[in-house]
Amino acid sequence: MNPIFEEAADHVDNQVIREWKAQGKKVIGHTCSHVPEEIISAAGMMPYRLRGIESESTSIGDTYFGPFICSCPKAILQKAGEGAFNFLDGAVMVQSCDSMRRLDECWRAANDDYPGILPGFWHYLGVPHKAVDYSLKWFSEEIEMFKKHIEEHFNVTITEENLRKSITLYNETRDLLKELDEVRGMENTPVSGQEAMNIILAGTAMPKEVYNPLLREALDELKARPAHHGGKKRILLGGSVVDDQSLISVIEAEGAVVVADTVCFGSRSFEGMVPEDSPTMLTIAGRYLHHQFCPRMFGHYKDRMALIKQKMELAKVDGVILQNIRFCDLHGSENGLFEAELESMGVPAIRLEREYGAMADEGRLRMRIGAFLESIPERRTEKPAA
Amino acid sequence: MITAGCDVGSLTSKAVIIRDGRIIGSAIIRSSSRPEISAQKVMDEALEKAKISQSGVEYCVGTGYGRDNIPFVDQARSEIACHARGAVWLAPATKTIIDIGGQDCKAIRLDKNGRVEKFLTNDKCAAGTGRFLEVMAKLLGVSVDDLGKMSKKSREPVTLASTCTVWAQADVIQYINSGIPVEDVGAGVNNAMAGRVATLANAVHAQREVAMTGGVAKNAGVVRSLEKLIGHKVTIIRKADPQLAGAIGAAVLASDVKEGRA
Numbered sequence: 001m002n003p004i005f006e007e008a009a010d011h012v013d014n015q016v017i018r019e020w021k022a023q024g025k026k027v028i029g030h031t032c033s034h035v036p037e038e039i040i041s042a043a044g045m046m047p048y049r050l051r052g053i054e055s056e057s058t059s060i061g062d063t064y065f066g067p068f069i070c071s072c073p074k075a076i077l078q079k080a081g082e083g084a085f086n087f088l089d090g091a092v093m094v095q096s097c098d099s100m101r102r103l104d105e106c107w108r109a110a111n112d113d114y115p116g117i118l119p120g121f122w123h124y125l126g127v128p129h130k131a132v133d134y135s136l137k138w139f140s141e142e143i144e145m146f147k148k149h150i151e152e153h154f155n156v157t158i159t160e161e162n163l164r165k166s167i168t169l170y171n172e173t174r175d176l177l178k179e180l181d182e183v184r185g186m187e188n189t190p191v192s193g194q195e196a197m198n199i200i201l202a203g204t205a206m207p208k209e210v211y212n213p214l215l216r217e218a219l220d221e222l223k224a225r226p227a228h229h230g231g232k233k234r235i236l237l238g239g240s241v242v243d244d245q246s247l248i249s250v251i252e253a254e255g256a257v258v259v260a261d262t263v264c265f266g267s268r269s270f271e272g273m274v275p276e277d278s279p280t281m282l283t284i285a286g287r288y289l290h291h292q293f294c295p296r297m298f299g300h301y302k303d304r305m306a307l308i309k310q311k312m313e314l315a316k317v318d319g320v321i322l323q324n325i326r327f328c329d330l331h332g333s334e335n336g337l338f339e340a341e342l343e344s345m346g347v348p349a350i351r352l353e354r355e356y357g358a359m360a361d362e363g364r365l366r367m368r369i370g371a372f373l374e375s376i377p378e379r380r381t382e383k384p385a386a
Numbered sequence: 387m388i389t390a391g392c393d394v395g396s397l398t399s400k401a402v403i404i405r406d407g408r409i410i411g412s413a414i415i416r417s418s419s420r421p422e423i424s425a426q427k428v429m430d431e432a433l434e435k436a437k438i439s440q441s442g443v444e445y446c447v448g449t450g451y452g453r454d455n456i457p458f459v460d461q462a463r464s465e466i467a468c469h470a471r472g473a474v475w476l477a478p479a480t481k482t483i484i485d486i487g488g489q490d491c492k493a494i495r496l497d498k499n500g501r502v503e504k505f506l507t508n509d510k511c512a513a514g515t516g517r518f519l520e521v522m523a524k525l526l527g528v529s530v531d532d533l534g535k536m537s538k539k540s541r542e543p544v545t546l547a548s549t550c551t552v553w554a555q556a557d558v559i560q561y562i563n564s565g566i567p568v569e570d571v572g573a574g575v576n577n578a579m580a581g582r583v584a585t586l587a588n589a590v591h592a593q594r595e596v597a598m599t600g601g602v603a604k605n606a607g608v609v610r611s612l613e614k615l616i617g618h619k620v621t622i623i624r625k626a627d628p629q630l631a632g633a634i635g636a637a638v639l640a641s642d643v644k645e646g647r648a
Contacts, residue, residue, distance in 0.1 A: 374467050375501070375502035
């Protein structure tokens with residue numbers, strides 16, 4: 001497997017970004033799967049999904065955020081405060097959830113104490129929490145303003161032609177990642193959850209024109225690889241953001257294989273296509289607003305449960321691990337509903353609360369995950385329910 | 387057939403030796419900072435009581451936080467599996483197990499075959515653990531054993547606003563300073579503990595028979611209060627020290643393996 005996947009997955013910075021920047025090209029960071037990256041890409045820039053990986057403390061994050069808040073945006077601010085995102089030419093803030101929304105003002109406040117950590121281009125993108133006709137119109141106007149802001153700030157023009165190319169490129173990525181999902185779900189899957197996660201994560205940290213050919217190669221390599229994860233318990237990982245391989249590595253070290261997921265950054269991010277013919281802000285808004293796999297979107301619990309069931313069936317899973325970062329009300333409460341529904345279907349499920357980051361509380365998680373996997377019957381007689 | 391179980395917990399280490407379905411030796415010691423040393427020490431003590439040598443043990447299962455560091459075990463299993471197996475061996479009708487150890491507490495529900503169906507553990511905090519009782523007993527100037535007896539003597543147990551060990555300490559000091567009888571404070575401590583554990587038990591939908599294992603099962607005050615809160619009678623295991631349940635489960639699982647049952 002190409003080592004660039006692991007490098008890009010494990011580090012804030014990677015070789016592809018350095019090469020991109022060396023050519024004088026721009027990188028725009030953002031915090032949410034509801035940001036239409038096609039717009040950024042059509043402007044000739046690289047969209048980059050912000051992560052708080054590699055942070056060893058949250059001392060800076062804790063200073064600006066309150067104590068009872070998700071540690072993910074805190075870790076992102078930590079990295080920003082340490083100057084790790086100084087390669088960014090711009091950043092887009094989104095009110096994905098309350099915790100992530102606060103990153104906007106906390107980052108700006110921290111810039112007073114750590115001058116120079118705020119990228120030159122700073123944009124707040126409002127994403128509605130409901131998908132109805134008027135919110136769709138509103139969101140398309142938000143995207144239009146976002147596009148204009150980029151054009152004015154960087155003195156570029158986003159042509160319809162470039163937008164169309166960008167949409168095609170992104171849809172191709174989604175198609176390829178869906179193929180990866182199918183490979184993961186195979187019996188005796190040739191790919192571990194850790195490796196699959198690295199491949200997926202790498203895509204958030206490099207331009208798609210570089211990523212897609214690498215992904216194609218990786219898929220061909222995986223398909224030619226002999227099956228080697230047979231006889232292990234097959235797990236679906238659900239819940240909030242998983243943006244490094246550490247949690248999956250603990251699950252897999254306990255003797256299971258993560259064959260499917262519905263986590264942010266993971267498989268749920270590439271559901272749904274943008275129509276390629278005659279793109280408008282409204283058609284782009286349609287894809288991103290009807291992308292209801294994050295509990296930030298109101299009134300779509302059933303769709304999210306359906307996604308879990310669909311992936312369970314595709315990958316023939318034996319059990320479901322539902323995790324959320326501490327203080328995440330959205331995922332925390334929904335995981336409770338999922339757990340009850342899955343158990344009523346006879347599917348073993350467990351809920352875990354954790355801190356964001358590379359295994360801040362590994363010992364505790366290992367004990368629970370180990371006991372959960374042990375409690376899953378050796379060969380489940382029940383088929384995953386439809 | 388002789389099998390053994392070794393449970394290296396955060397506060398105490400336990401070892402049990404079973405011969406043909408009977409406990410022939412057991413030991414409980416305070417855990418040291420090195421799990422492998424605690425394990426060897428407690429096992430040596432149990433072997434001595436059983437009057438056999440290490441080589442006489444045909445199969446040994448390790449459990450507890452230190453389970454991956456025990457050099458002499460043949461297999462390591464989770465505390466959940468061991469406590470479940472131990473409780474069923476001690477009280478065969480058990481459907482729900484509440485275990486309160488030194489630094490964690492757990493509630494486990496079993497299916498009709500005695501398999502673990504659902505479990506919950508407390509979250510990285512001393513609330514609802516043996517450590518909580520130890521800290522409170524020390525503060526009240528009584529032994530942990532006497533703390534358990536206070537609920538019976540108390541007329542008006544106090545209410546602790548928090549089960550956080552640090553905040554509850556502040557509460558307890560406040561009560562003592564204002565002249566509240568020590569039994570009422572002690573009973574309040576037991577109730578707070580039971581309240582925390584009842585939440586876990588209710589969340590796994592505790593069903594009869596409910597058995598309690600772990601060192602805190604020796605505290606009658608906590609047990610009585612817990613029964614009220616979960617609406618079920620709690621079986622107190624008399625066949626053996628409830629603190630040994632995890633190690634017993636490990637030893638029974640070891641014989642299950644040897645006899646091809648697991």
